[in-house]
Amino acid sequence: MTTPLDSFQHDWKAFEQAHVWHPYAAMPAAVPPVAIRSAQGARLKLEDGRELIDGMSSWWAAIHGYNHPVLNTAIRSQLEQMSHVMFGGLTHRPAAELAALLVELTPTALDQVFFADSGSVAVEVAIKMALQYWQAKGSTERVRLLTVRGGYHGDTFGAMAVCDPVTGMHHLFAHALPKHYFAPAPGCPFSAAWDEGCITGFRALLQAHHHQIAAVILEPIVQGAGGMRFYHPEYLRQVRALCDEYGVLLIFDEIATGFGRTGELFAADHATVSPDITCVGKALTGGYMSLAATLTTRKISARISQDGTPFMHGPTFMANPLACAVATASIKLLLASPWRSRVAAIESRFRRGLEGCRGLPGVHDVRSLGAIGVIEFSDPLEMRWIQPLLVEKGVWLRPFGRLLYAMPPFIISDEELERIITVMSEVTHLVSHNHA
Numbered sequence: 001m002t003t004p005l006d007s008f009q010h011d012w013k014a015f016e017q018a019h020v021w022h023p024y025a026a027m028p029a030a031v032p033p034v035a036i037r038s039a040q041g042a043r044l045k046l047e048d049g050r051e052l053i054d055g056m057s058s059w060w061a062a063i064h065g066y067n068h069p070v071l072n073t074a075i076r077s078q079l080e081q082m083s084h085v086m087f088g089g090l091t092h093r094p095a096a097e098l099a100a101l102l103v104e105l106t107p108t109a110l111d112q113v114f115f116a117d118s119g120s121v122a123v124e125v126a127i128k129m130a131l132q133y134w135q136a137k138g139s140t141e142r143v144r145l146l147t148v149r150g151g152y153h154g155d156t157f158g159a160m161a162v163c164d165p166v167t168g169m170h171h172l173f174a175h176a177l178p179k180h181y182f183a184p185a186p187g188c189p190f191s192a193a194w195d196e197g198c199i200t201g202f203r204a205l206l207q208a209h210h211h212q213i214a215a216v217i218l219e220p221i222v223q224g225a226g227g228m229r230f231y232h233p234e235y236l237r238q239v240r241a242l243c244d245e246y247g248v249l250l251i252f253d254e255i256a257t258g259f260g261r262t263g264e265l266f267a268a269d270h271a272t273v274s275p276d277i278t279c280v281g282k283a284l285t286g287g288y289m290s291l292a293a294t295l296t297t298r299k300i301s302a303r304i305s306q307d308g309t310p311f312m313h314g315p316t317f318m319a320n321p322l323a324c325a326v327a328t329a330s331i332k333l334l335l336a337s338p339w340r341s342r343v344a345a346i347e348s349r350f351r352r353g354l355e356g357c358r359g360l361p362g363v364h365d366v367r368s369l370g371a372i373g374v375i376e377f378s379d380p381l382e383m384r385w386i387q388p389l390l391v392e393k394g395v396w397l398r399p400f401g402r403l404l405y406a407m408p409p410f411i412i413s414d415e416e417l418e419r420i421i422t423v424m425s426e427v428t429h430l431v432s433h434n435h436a
């Protein structure tokens with residue numbers, strides 16, 4: 001009789017494909033996953049010895065590339081002290097130091113830090129904070145959220161309920177989710193002239209329903225997994241003003257945009273707008289470990305905590321010391337690096353390099369902002385042949401829907417970046433040729 005361990009020993013990849021789920025995948029996955037043995041800098045090393053240039057930063061996270069000596073050392077030395085202790089009733093310096101950095105780097109009023117283990121959970125925490133705030137104020141009717149279409153905030157139930165109801169990957173659960181308000185997606189592109197019409201739908205919804213709205217939640221400037229769209233900073237300024245006018249809290253989800261990706265340290269910095277609650281994750285640990293944080297103001301924490309009321313959330317692995325230590329090291333490494341000019345250089349290379357794809361048959365739009373380059377097609381891409389082709393061409397990109405996009409580690413070399421851009425345009429020409 002063959003046991004599961006026998007099959008694993010015999011052919012671990014076959015075993016893996018038969019038994020292990022992948023994100024947003026059928027079982028087995030339509031396109032078999034690529035097996036990685038190690039990673040270094042902006043390169044992924046495959047089990048079969050080939051190398052791929054990484055254009056994904058492992059979903060926005062690995063901003064310093066892989067296997068970075070400074071980050072490795074941070075984890076190693078924390079490991080010598082302790083890898084984890086519960087955060088209920090106990091505390092440690094790594095959590096305090098990371099909190100100090102986050103409080104220093106985010107807008108002044110945001111100085112109360114809640115650590116969570118993933119971005120989705122940080123969003124759940126933000127929503128709970130808003131709900132508990134209004135509960136404590138006695139406004140029990142304020143239980144809805146207002147967001148915009150085209151958003152993505154995570155995969156847990158609270159977060160799913162504010163993802164785009166159609167393109168947000170969760171329409172299967174629509175019947176089971178709380179109903180929130182959705183304004184039109186911000187229609188005004190980042191670098192176009194501002195058009196007052198962009199905010200009309202949002203304003204109308206807020207005017208009509210503000211008595212029931214606890215908070216507005218948005219990804220500032222960049223709508224990521226919901227469509228990789230970049231919108232105008234004025235939109236955020238107007239949203240802030242409207243939230244103030246109607247006394248509604250404002251939550252920014254900076255999980256994808258935080259730590260330099262858009263060219264500013266946080267995307268909200270493009271608009272110099274300060275939210276009441278903000279979520280960070282993804283690049284927080286430089287892609288080393290799962291960690292996220294939700295920051296809010298003393299005004300909100302004090303209201304929630306009136307009469308000693310606790311805030312009702314407490315992950316088992318809250319503020320994991322290894323994750324906090326590597327996050328602190330990653331942020332310090334970022335701040336000590338010329339990240340601003342690196343990201344600007346990546347942006348201008350994307351801008352020049354992808355421009356040739358604009359206007360091709362089947363290409364809907366070409367855009368870039370910070371270290372993000374996007375080609376949007378008019379039809380969904382056929383992953384079945386495009387994914388293996390990208391690997392064959394030596395780059396790691398993970399297209400989804402109608403999007404072929406890259407967000408490389410900031411440390412990527414000019415040659416590596418050039419290769420990614422070349423492959424993106426080669427594939428675009430192929431898709432376009434098939435389309436025509």
Ligand SMILES: *Cc1c(COP(=O)(O)O)cnc(C)c1O
Nearest residue numbers: 118119120152153154224255256
């Ligand atoms: C990835 C992402 C999340 C969810 O983070 P997870 O760590 O995957 O749970 C939430 N919001 C935004 C904007 C994201 O990009």
